Amino acid sequence: IKNNISAYKYNYKNNIIIFIIMSKIYANGSFSSDELIFYYLLCRECREKGYLRIFINDNSGVRVGFSEDMLDNIEIRDNGIFIEDGNDKIEESDLYIQDNNANVITTEKITLTDKYLSYNSKLISIFSNKNSGSENLSLSSLCAIETIDAYNSIFTLSYVSGMSVGIGAYLCRLGNRIIMKKDSYMLLTGYQALNKLLGDNYYKSNLSLGGYEVLGKNGIVQCEVVNDMDGIEEIFRWIEYYIDGQSSHSKKLYDNTNKYSNMDDNTNECINQNTNDNANEHNNIDDSANKCTNQDITDNTNECIIQNIDFNKVINKSIENYNEIEIIENIIDKNTYKEYMPDYAPNIITARAKIQNTTIAIISSKHHTYNNHITNEENNKSTTNTQNINNKNNIESKLMPHVLHASSSQKFSEFISQINTENLNLLIIANYKGFSGGDKDMLDGVLKYGSNIINELKIFKNKIYIYIPPNGQLRGGTYVIFDKNINKNIRLTVHNTAEVGVLEPSALCEIKVKNKIKSKLEKIVNKYKECKHLNTDDNYNNDNITYNNNLSTINNHNNHNDSYNINTTIKTIAEDICKLQDNTFRLYKDNIIDEYVEVKELRNKIIEYFNLPDK
Structure with a gap:
C-alpha cells in the first residue's frame, strides 16, 4: 500500500x-x-x-498543493515577495551583472535551497510542495x-x-x-x-x-x-x-x-x-x-551545482513578447513556409518549412479564437457544445486559443503520424492551458485523440524540439503529452517567462486558499499594511495599498517604469505565490526542462539540435 x-x-x-x-x-x-x-x-x-x-x-x-510551509518566512515589500533568511540554505553564489551603459559589474546574491530560489532575498521560484507540484x-x-x-x-x-x-x-x-x-x-x-x-x-x-x-x-x-x-x-x-x-x-x-x-x-x-x-x-x-x-532532496539539488546554472537567464526575465506566428517567421528560411489543413481545427498550425535549407515540420498553438457555425441539422446530433448557444436552432462553436479540442487533438496526432512517414524532424511550439472537456468534445473523442498524441510522439523516429514561448504556459494534461519521458528524442526548452503547472494560479487559489492558509496570508498582508502606514501621512488609505510585484524585470530593477501596481489583497498574494510555484526553474534544476532559450537564439538552438547525431 x-x-x-x-x-x-x-x-x-x-x-x-x-x-x-x-x-x-x-x-x-x-x-x-x-x-x-x-x-x-x-x-x-x-x-x-x-x-x-x-x-x-x-x-x-x-x-x-499550496506551499503553506513558506508562509511563516515570507514578507511583502514594495517590489515583491521576499524570504526571511533561515537555516535551510544549501548553496549561495554571487551573480555578476554587467551594466552595459555604465560599464559597471555589480554583485548580487543567489540562494538555492531545497524549497526555493531567491535573488537578494526576493523569491524567484518556490518548490517546497514536493508532492503536489x-x-x-x-x-x-x-x-x-x-x-x-x-x-x-x-x-x-x-x-x-x-x-x-x-x-x-x-x-x-x-x-x-x-x-x-x-x-x-x-x-x-x-x-x-x-x-x-x-x-x-x-x-x-x-x-x-x-x-x-x-x-x-x-x-x-x-x-x-x-x-x-x-x-x-x-x-x-x-x-x-x-x-x-x-x-x-x-x-x-x-x-x-x-x-x-x-x-x-x-x-x-x-x-x-x-x-x-x-x-x-x-x-x-x-x-x-x-x-x-524518499530520495534525499538535498542530494538531488546538489547534483545541480549552482555554479553550472546560467542564473542570468533564470533571474533576468526577457522582455520578448512574440506570438507563435511571429516566432515561426523569425526562425524559418524566407519564403519556405506552407501551412496545411488551415481550415480544419484552425486554432492549431500544422505546417512545413525550411531551416538552413532543410525541411522540418511545425506544429504550433495559435493565439486567435475561431468561430464555427453549426446548423440546425448538426445541432440535433449534439444538443450542447462547450461554447456559445445563440438560439434554439443554432450553435456558434468556438475553438478557443491555447486549448486542445477534439478536432485540434485529432489534427495534431494525425499530422505527427504523417510526417513520421516523411522522415522529418518536428518543431512544436507549445502554449496550451489544457484540453477542452465540454460534452461535444468528450463525445467527439478529445480523450481518445489526446491519448493518440502521446502514442504518436512515442513512436516518432526523428528529433522533436518543443518550445514553450514567451509568456506561454503548459497546464495539466497538455504538459503530460509533451514531456521528455515520452521519447528520448524530445528536447524541451522554455522561454524564461513561461510557466508550467497543474492549474492556473487563480483556479488553484480557489481550491487551496482557505481557513488556515487564508489566515496566514491575512497576517502577512496586514503586516505590510502596517509598515506602509508608518511611512505615510495621515491621509493614507490603508485599504488601497499597492505593491510592485514585478518578477519580469529584475534585470532592470532600478527602472521603476517597468513595474505595475496591484491591489494588495489576500487573493493577489496567494496567486503570486502560486505563480512562483509554477516558475519553470523547479523543472529546470531537475533536468525535466533542458534549457532556457530566448526567441532571438531559437533558430540557432534548433539547427544545433537537429544537426546532432541520432541517439
Missing part, C-alpha cells in the same frame, strides 16, 4: 493478476509523486513478468508511456468505480479496455472549471461531460455496470475471455452457475494474507518505490 494505491496479487486459473486499486482514502484520491511512482513500478512489474494488470480506480487526478506532470507522462507499453504486451483493463480525472482518465484510456459503474465519470476538465471558462452555467454536473451516456456512445467505455459486484463479475468475464483466447485448448462453455465458485475463498485468502509475507514477496517494488520517493 502506498497512500491512495493498494496492490493485490491474485492467482486465477494459473494466471497471475495484479489488481492496482486507487481509492479516495487519502487526499481525495489524488496522484502525488508517491502514487505515480508506485503505479509505474507495479505496471512495469506486470509487463516484465507477463501478469494481467487490472486498474480499479476512483481518483481526482494529479494532486495540487508540476514535477508530478512529468511522472504522469512516465506512467502514461508505461501503460502504453503494458497494453501492447499484456492484458490491461480498467474499472472506473466513481470518478477518474486527468491522468487517471489518461491511464484508463491508454489501457483501452474500460468498464464503468453507473453514475461514474471520466473527464479531463470538471464542469465548474468549464463554466468559469465559458462565463455561464452551461453544465450542471460532471456526468453530462464524462458519464457513460457520452463515453459509451463514442466507444471509449465498452461496458457499464450497475454496482461494484457486477463490475467484479464483468472484470472476471473479460479475463476469462482473454485466458480462453490465449489457451491452445478447446474453449469451454461458459458456466453461469459455477463461473466464480472459487472467487470468494481466493479473494478472502488474498485480502487476509499475512502482511509480512506480502511485503517480502514484493520487497523489490517497495524498495524501488522508497528509493524514488
